[in-house]
Amino acid sequence: MTATATRSTYHHGDLRAALVTAANAMLEEGQPLSLRALARRAGVSPTALYRHFADxxxxxxxxxxxxxxxxxxxxxxxxxxxxxxxxxxxxxxxxxxxxxxxxxxxxxxxxxxxxxxxxxxxxxxxxxxxxxxxxxxxxxxxxxxxxxxxxxxxxxxxxxxxxxxxxxxxxxxxxxxxxxxxxxxxxxxxxxxxxxxxxxx
Amino acid sequence: MTATATRSTYHHGDLRAALVTAANAMLEEGQPLSLRALARRAGVSPTALYRHFADxxxxxxxxxxxxxxxxxxxxxxxxxxxxxxxxxxxxxxxxxxxxxxxxxxxxxxxxxxxxxxxxxxxxxxxxxxxxxxxxxxxxxxxxxxxxxxxxxxxxxxxxxxxxxxxxxxxxxxxxxxxxxxxxxxxxxxxxxxxxxxxxxx
DNA sequence: GTGCTATGTTTGCAGTGTTAACTTCGCACC
DNA sequence: GGTGCGAAGTTAACACTGCAAACATAGCAC
The missing domain is CATH 1.10.357.10 (Tetracycline Repressor, domain 2)
Known part of the structure; x- marks a missing residue:
């Protein structure tokens, strides 16, 4: 679907932007904004987000x-x-x-x-x-x-x-x-x- | 304190009203309304609430x-x-x-x-x-x-x-x-x- | 007294946000 | 051009949440 493409590289490239995009998509779809679901969607581990956002x-x-x-x-x-x-x-x-x-x-x-x-x-x-x-x-x-x-x-x-x-x-x-x-x-x-x-x- | 009185009887008497009162108190204090905290406050088990409210x-x-x-x-x-x-x-x-x-x-x-x-x-x-x-x-x-x-x-x-x-x-x-x-x-x-x-x- | 049933309890599950310790890897530097 | 450092991502674990299922208690009708 969206940006769930399983990446090959260990590092993501621009995870921060990807997270924001995915989060906006989730909001648009009316889904509750859960960090774990968001991480899943971005194809990344549940806590990777914390490298880019304090909480x-x-x-x-x-x-x-x-x-x-x-x-x-x-x-x-x-x-x-x-x-x-x-x-x-x-x-x-x-x-x-x-x-x-x-x-x-x-x-x-x-x-x-x-x-x-x-x-x-x-x-x-x-x-x-x-x-x-x-x-x-x-x-x-x-x-x-x-x-x-x-x-x-x-x-x-x-x-x-x-x-x-x-x-x-x-x-x-x-x-x-x-x-x-x-x-x-x-x-x-x-x-x-x-x-x-x-x-x- | 509030209604945290450890009751002696197994049954509460009027738990529903007590829950509503306690919940209002929690809101008043600006605490996030958690069912477990609410139950604790009413001196009752975490799931007793479900006898009085669907969810x-x-x-x-x-x-x-x-x-x-x-x-x-x-x-x-x-x-x-x-x-x-x-x-x-x-x-x-x-x-x-x-x-x-x-x-x-x-x-x-x-x-x-x-x-x-x-x-x-x-x-x-x-x-x-x-x-x-x-x-x-x-x-x-x-x-x-x-x-x-x-x-x-x-x-x-x-x-x-x-x-x-x-x-x-x-x-x-x-x-x-x-x-x-x-x-x-x-x-x-x-x-x-x-x-x-x-x-x- | 005997059950029935409303009310409360215990246990457990799936999900949440968040921290700590560990791994990977891009890039600057000598 | 190897070397190391630090940014970026991972795994494991903790405390918390709402909630369902199975079980315990006791008030009340008969």
Whole structure:
């Protein structure tokens, strides 16, 4: 199947990357992330992993950080440079802010196990890379909000906008809101944002 | 200590209740909920639990259901029968809706492990008691919203209000938003709601 | 008193994360 | 170009987990 190819060399080459790839695959398949199963999948002994990660949490942290990057890219990509700026344009309308929320929830539902790993655990350290990634997300959102709702407190609005997306994502993930087709979920998210978000001017 | 009293009788009397109590205590103390540790704590053999719960998930489900009741009580209690109705009055102002969110987040931060147990797992079955409890919460909130914001779609607004509280709760729990003193958290929650929630005419 | 049955216990299994001691081998160095 | 050193992988073992099967106890109906 995947990378279970029984290698001939004693040393693996790039086990760390292989482990991350295999781990992501396991998450994608909804399997519980067990180090032994992971090692089996990578065709390596159960403890080889410890040469590359301090412990299980370190591995999960690495996965989470990459996940944060993916999420951030997901949120900022797709709308090629409009309104004169270089690179992807920031959302500049209320509608686009709502679509940001839709994308956030979509990401969570598309990669649920990864999303839970990114958020559903307390990241221990204060100056963790994951915390910084979270702060980056918040800052970006605040910049967007400042542009779209110039009269409101952008920071508070960013917290609210993020909180709402995050809550809707988790409520859907855990089956507290009806788990219907993606389209229906999109609609519900849009409706929620539309109902609560201030109207521009 | 707790209920570790080495009993004299072979039969326990009410082991089920004792297990639930002990489990809640362990959650409260932030200890990982292990069946063996739980049994030790109740002064009983490691597998005695299986006479009262099908498996670990059944126990967790029981805890979660009670937690939902507590949360619901927390949200509906405290404001003795105003505006003529029997029983506790429903929130009828924008400010009171915001306080609902504050209470929700407070509950999550006061009993974090229980809260994660209530929400952080997918409840398996479709017609699970937990799902019904969630629906009840949503309905109650919709009724509140209908009263406070008669012009808006109450259902969408309920989804949004719940989603926001839920997201803020989890973001705080997982350290994605600064984990300062309860007062500061209260303020942040209020600010977020105030920034995003429509004003009543 | 005699069984029946609900409740608890003992034993054991398969799985988990993790450490310690050992093996293999790529690569820098004289 | 052999030599050794250290990075990378292995094996064995430990303590822990949830859980099933077989067994022991005792309250309660008859």
């Amino acid at each position: 299980k949490e370190a591995l999960e942290s690495a996965l989470a950080v990459q996940g944060m990057r993916d999420l951030f890219a997901d949120l900022t990509a797709g709308r090629p440079g409009r309104n004169g700026t270089a690179g992807p344009a920031m959302p500049s309308t209320r509608k686009e802010v709502i679509e940001l929320g839709v994308r956030y929830v979509r990401f969570a539902l598309r990669r649920p196990e990864l999303f839970k790993l990114m958020f559903g655990r307390e990241c221990d350290v204060e100056n963790d890379e994951r915390v910084r990634a979270a702060a980056a997300l918040h800052d970006h959102l605040a910049a967007v909000m400042a542009q779209v709702f110039p009269d409101a407190n952008a920071d508070d609005l960013a917290t609210a906008g993020w909180g709402l997306a995050h809550g809707l994502a988790f409520l859907h993930l855990d089956g507290k809101l009806p788990k219907d087709k993606p389209r229906a979920v999109d609609r519900r998210v849009r409706a929620a944002y539309a109902a609560i978000l201030p109207t521009t001017n | 670990k998930e059944a126990l967790e489900s029981a805890l979660a259901v009670q937690g939902m009741r507590d949360l619901f009580a927390d949200l509906t209690a405290g404001r003795p029968g105003r505006n003529g109705t029997a029983g506790p009055a429903m929130p009828s102002t924008r400010k009171e809706v915001i306080e609902l969110g504050v209470r929700y987040v407070r509950f999550a931060l006061r009993r974090p492990e229980l809260f994660k147990l209530m929400f952080g797992r997918e409840c398996d079955v479709e017609n699970d008691e937990r799902v019904r409890a969630a629906a009840a919460l949503h309905d109650h909130l919709a009724a509140v919203m209908a009263q406070v914001f008669p012009d808006a779609n109450a259902d969408d607004l309920a989804t949004a209000g719940w989603g926001l509280a839920h997201g803020l709760a989890f973001l705080h729990l997982d350290g994605k938003l600064p984990k300062d003193k309860p007062r500061a958290v209260d303020r942040r929650v209020r600010a977020a709601y105030a920034a995003i929630l429509p004003t009543t005419n």
